[in-house]
Amino acid sequence: MSLIEFIVNGQRTQVEAPPMKRLLDVLREDLGLTGAKEGCGEGECGSCSVRMNGELVNSCLVPILQANGAHIQTVEGLAIDAELHPLQKAFLECGGAQCGICTPGMLMAATHLLAHNPHPTLDEIREGLAGNLCRCTGFIKIFDSVIAAAAMGGNHPHAR
Amino acid sequence: MSETPANRPATRIVGTPQIRKEGVKKALGRAKYTDDFETEGMWHGATVRSSIPRGRIRAIQYDPRIPWSEFVIVTAADIPGNNHIAMIGADQPCLVSERVNHCDEPILLLAHPNKRRLPEAVAAIYIEYNPLPAVLSIEESETQREIIWGPNSNQGNIFKQFHLEKGSIDEAWASAAHIVEGEYATGAQEHLYIENNAMIAEYSEESGLTVRGSLQCPYYVHKSLMAVFDLPAEKVRVIQVETGGAFGGKEDYPSIIASHAGLLAFKARRPVKLVYDRMEDLAATTKRHPSRTRHRTAVDRDGKLMAMEIDIALDGGAYATLSSTVLSRATLHSTGPYACPNVRITSKAWATNTVPCGAFRGFGAPQSIFAIERHMDQIARAVGLTPDEIRRRNFLHTGDTTATEQRMNEPIILDTLLERALQESDYHAKRARFAQQNPHSAIKRGLGLAAFYHGAGFTGSGERYLNSLAGIDVPANNKVRVLVANTEFGQGTGTILSQIAAEALGLSYDDIEMAPCDTSIVPNSGPTVASRTSMVVGRLIERSGGQLIAMLRKEANLAETYSASEFFAACNRYRKQHGKVESLCRYEAPPNVYWDDQKYRGEAYPTFAWAVYIAEVAVDTVTYSAEVTNLYTVQEVGRVLNPTLAAGQIEGGVAQAIGYALYEKVQLKNGHMVNNQMTNYIMPTAADVPPIQVSFEEIPFAHGAYGAKGIGELPHDGPAPAILNAIQEATGQSFRSIPLLPEDIFLRFLAHKPAEEPVTA
Numbered sequence: 001m002s003l004i005e006f007i008v009n010g011q012r013t014q015v016e017a018p019p020m021k022r023l024l025d026v027l028r029e030d031l032g033l034t035g036a037k038e039g040c041g042e043g044e045c046g047s048c049s050v051r052m053n054g055e056l057v058n059s060c061l062v063p064i065l066q067a068n069g070a071h072i073q074t075v076e077g078l079a080i081d082a083e084l085h086p087l088q089k090a091f092l093e094c095g096g097a098q099c100g101i102c103t104p105g106m107l108m109a110a111t112h113l114l115a116h117n118p119h120p121t122l123d124e125i126r127e128g129l130a131g132n133l134c135r136c137t138g139f140i141k142i143f144d145s146v147i148a149a150a151a152m153g154g155n156h157p158h159a160r
Numbered sequence: 161m162s163e164t165p166a167n168r169p170a171t172r173i174v175g176t177p178q179i180r181k182e183g184v185k186k187a188l189g190r191a192k193y194t195d196d197f198e199t200e201g202m203w204h205g206a207t208v209r210s211s212i213p214r215g216r217i218r219a220i221q222y223d224p225r226i227p228w229s230e231f232v233i234v235t236a237a238d239i240p241g242n243n244h245i246a247m248i249g250a251d252q253p254c255l256v257s258e259r260v261n262h263c264d265e266p267i268l269l270l271a272h273p274n275k276r277r278l279p280e281a282v283a284a285i286y287i288e289y290n291p292l293p294a295v296l297s298i299e300e301s302e303t304q305r306e307i308i309w310g311p312n313s314n315q316g317n318i319f320k321q322f323h324l325e326k327g328s329i330d331e332a333w334a335s336a337a338h339i340v341e342g343e344y345a346t347g348a349q350e351h352l353y354i355e356n357n358a359m360i361a362e363y364s365e366e367s368g369l370t371v372r373g374s375l376q377c378p379y380y381v382h383k384s385l386m387a388v389f390d391l392p393a394e395k396v397r398v399i400q401v402e403t404g405g406a407f408g409g410k411e412d413y414p415s416i417i418a419s420h421a422g423l424l425a426f427k428a429r430r431p432v433k434l435v436y437d438r439m440e441d442l443a444a445t446t447k448r449h450p451s452r453t454r455h456r457t458a459v460d461r462d463g464k465l466m467a468m469e470i471d472i473a474l475d476g477g478a479y480a481t482l483s484s485t486v487l488s489r490a491t492l493h494s495t496g497p498y499a500c501p502n503v504r505i506t507s508k509a510w511a512t513n514t515v516p517c518g519a520f521r522g523f524g525a526p527q528s529i530f531a532i533e534r535h536m537d538q539i540a541r542a543v544g545l546t547p548d549e550i551r552r553r554n555f556l557h558t559g560d561t562t563a564t565e566q567r568m569n570e571p572i573i574l575d576t577l578l579e580r581a582l583q584e585s586d587y588h589a590k591r592a593r594f595a596q597q598n599p600h601s602a603i604k605r606g607l608g609l610a611a612f613y614h615g616a617g618f619t620g621s622g623e624r625y626l627n628s629l630a631g632i633d634v635p636a637n638n639k640v641r642v643l644v645a646n647t648e649f650g651q652g653t654g655t656i657l658s659q660i661a662a663e664a665l666g667l668s669y670d671d672i673e674m675a676p677c678d679t680s681i682v683p684n685s686g687p688t689v690a691s692r693t694s695m696v697v698g699r700l701i702e703r704s705g706g707q708l709i710a711m712l713r714k715e716a717n718l719a720e721t722y723s724a725s726e727f728f729a730a731c732n733r734y735r736k737q738h739g740k741v742e743s744l745c746r747y748e749a750p751p752n753v754y755w756d757d758q759k760y761r762g763e764a765y766p767t768f769a770w771a772v773y774i775a776e777v778a779v780d781t782v783t784y785s786a787e788v789t790n791l792y793t794v795q796e797v798g799r800v801l802n803p804t805l806a807a808g809q810i811e812g813g814v815a816q817a818i819g820y821a822l823y824e825k826v827q828l829k830n831g832h833m834v835n836n837q838m839t840n841y842i843m844p845t846a847a848d849v850p851p852i853q854v855s856f857e858e859i860p861f862a863h864g865a866y867g868a869k870g871i872g873e874l875p876h877d878g879p880a881p882a883i884l885n886a887i888q889e890a891t892g893q894s895f896r897s898i899p900l901l902p903e904d905i906f907l908r909f910l911a912h913k914p915a916e917e918p919v920t921a
Contacts, residue, residue, distance in 0.1 A: 028196075035189030035190070036189075037195075038195070039354045039355070039356075039438065041437055042438075042837060042838065042839060044837070044839055045838055076188075076189055076190075078188075078189075079188055084184075084187060084188070088187040089187075092179055092180065092184065093179065094804070095804040095805065095808045097183060097186045097187060098650035098808060099353070099354070099403065099406075099649050099650030100186030100191050101193060101353075101354045101404025101405060102354050102404075103186050103189070107187070107189070126847045127846075127847060129846040130846045130847040131845075133352075133354060133838070133843060133845060135351075135353055135354055135407070135816065136405055136650040136651075137815075138811035138812040138813070138814055138844075138852060139815065139845075140807075140808075140849065140851075141804070142846070
């Protein structure tokens with residue numbers, strides 16, 4: 001077992017876990033943050049996407065030891081109190097979420113995109129979300145959501 | 161978006177883009193799916209599966225290095241009731257006791273408190289077999305050399321067959337100007353919902369068995385569990401929790417995984433969670449039926465259809481599951497939306513030693529529509545007409561009859577849909593331009609059409625047999641609850657039914673909530689399948705609303721016009737007198753809809769959704785990849801109840817169908833899926849989907865909720881044939897089977913250089 005100290009959604013956090021335990025499992029099992037989902041377990045679907053030190057990662061591919069000392073942002077850290085992040089608002093209004101299982105990962109990928117590129121073109125959005133699979137929407141309304149969020153000022157304080 | 165037609169009734173809430181009912185919790189990441197639930201003392205389950213496609217189990221060895229006493233082990237001998245899954249038939253065992261009929265068939269179940277101990281234990285159980293010869297394709301099954309299902313006769317291996325005749329087909333061939341023949345094939349397809357199958361079960365003597373999980377049809381699961389556990393209805397409770405995609409993949413399969421989770425919980429006497437990982441889900445759960453369709457068609461000099469002879473074969477896999485009804489829908493969509501006086505259709509669903517095929521969006525229609533719409537393009541070429549003109553000359557019109565002698569009494573506006581699609585895609589100008597540019601470019605571009613209908617609701621007498629019951633109640637918290645067993649799995653059931661309830665009751669959308677989808681609370685309003693929820697169940701909610709208003713006016717002094725608070729005050733008065741406020745309605749078939757199951761004739765569907773899709777493709781003759789560059793969809797789905805959700809259904813269905821056409825190949829080796837990973841079973845990503853244009857025409861259907869027809873399956877029907885038609889236009893090569901991967905294009909181009917001559921405009 002290793003003692004891991006890291007910052008999750010702005011909160012200093014400690015867990016004791018086997019060093020190779022996946023970040024995804026630590027988030028879900030040890031911290032009760034079930035927003036990140038396991039869709040494939042091999043880094044293909046992106047539904048476990050979180051941000052680690054400002055990078056977008058598949059948390060199913062990150063051994064927890066690697067997250068020691070890291071800043072982790074999950075979907076649970078997007079809304080501030082009850083106020084939805086502009087991306088969350090946009091996903092709601094534009095129909096960017098259907099079954100919702102990819103939504104947490106998709107929101108994190110979109111957050112990451114807007115943090116680096118506040119006004120992406122459609123092609124940049126396509127590329128930015130290409131690691132996140134959605135089987136319901138055909139992605140079109142997700143693109144619309146990201147465009148709408150960018151117009152609302154999607155680079156929210158929490159999105160950094 | 162669509163314009164408001166003059167004949168559309170004014171509505172306040174129906175027809176508006178209301179925000180998804182459960183949207184906020186999804187956007188916050190707080191929606192809880194099955195695997196997100198943990199309870200104290202819960203164990204985890206796993207499944208030991210067969211590694212051969214057919215044989216008898218000789219022995220089962222448990223590796224002594226595993227401390228088996230820590231595990232609960234369930235075999236077929238532990239099943240308290242029937243060892244079968246009750247679907248349409250009861251041929252599929254819940255667990256194999258002796259005979260294995262496909263790879264990855266469940267044999268044993270394990271549970272342990274620590275889920276990380278399970279993979280090693282599964283691998284430490286060795287099953288020895290006496291193998292039997294396996295039947296792995298339609299063609300092998302047809303030879304009937306090995307009978308793997310049914311009687312040992314010429315009826316062996318056949319799950320179901322239909323024969324349909326209209327007119328006198330044999331007389332048509334002699335006078336035909338052209339006889340066009342073709343064979344078309346479609347592959348299996350995985351649903352690839354992002355949430356794998358998952359179920360949690362618990363059992364106690366007092367309350368019986370409770371399962372909660374990811375599923376489409378709570379009462380299907382309920383029926384199966386009653387049989388497996390030999391329990392009365394009231395001792396079985398099924399609860400749907402948030403479901404991360406389904407597409408038909410959670411119509412029939414959940415009955416199996418729920419039974420397995422239930423058996424483990426029954427034996428362990430503690431809650432057990434059974435969650436598949438992606439590899440298990442891909443290898444072991446249902447797929448879309450592979451198909452082979454042969455067409456022989458007589459046409460006259462002007463391109464009018466004189467006779468259609470159609471032969472359909474579906475690969476059903478090892479057990480009957482839903483193959484009979486999938487075959488029926490395939491049969492009833494196989495002529496396309498065309499009028500033809502003489503038709504003969506024969507169709508069979510064959511048994512093979514592969515994982516059973518099951519429901520998948522479209523349910524047989526995408527297979528037979530692929531065939532007819534590819535075939536119509538071959539007919540156009542034979543006659544010398546453009547793809548649009550051959551269709552225009554043969555479209556069904558109001559008053560025509562279909563192959564089952566159904567007179568089409570509802571308005572049909574295929575001509576309008578076609579003209580609009582041609583216009584929006586700039587079809588003729590682009591087609592001429594591509595014909596000019598293609599000879600000088602390594603990228604060959606083309607446009608392809610598909611015209612089609614999709615029958616809404618259950619086939620034939622299905623809705624009468626279902627006899628659905630649904631409604632609303634008003635608990636003391638001043639909210640109206642919608643009482644249905646229909647499930648939300650992304651398509652928008654909760655939103656649409658809430659809109660309908662609000663409209664019918666004269667309340668606001670926020671006054672409505674969905675009752676928990678729990679068989680101990682909601683009535684059996686039928687399964688969430690067959691594009692029936694908005695049209696059929698929505699209509700029951702609309703009627704229940706009207707009935708409740710009438711009740712409140714009669715017995716609780718509700719005024720002619722009322723505010724929300726007056727409505728709820730009236731409900732409170734009514735509740736004091738009657739104990740509860742509840743209004744339920746039962747299905748009533750539309751008048752003049754009658755289906756003869758014996759003769760397989762009559763009104764196959766109460767109504768149809770109609771569409772014309774145009775695909776624009778670019779085929780790279782250097783990389784051999786085919787890419788869809790635009791997809792134009794024009795459809796008539798009755799009243800559009802929520803424009804955001806409706807467009808979302810079309811876009812999602814189109815993307816899934818692009819995958820069906822160009823990306824998604826289930827590769828079997830000795831009956832086992834070998835590409836059972838997202839790494840090598842490829843679906844379209846954000847980078848792959850083209851712009852998808854969605855246009856609606858609206859003709860309200862008098863017997864659907866506020867004019868609604870079905871919508872959910874329609875968009876899976878058209879893209880595949882439209883794309884392959886476009887590829888033929890672009891390259892001159894006629895590809896007749898899907899999925900069409902770059903390697904298939906490569907092989908064809910090796911054999912035939914791509915057309916150098918311009919494609920005729």
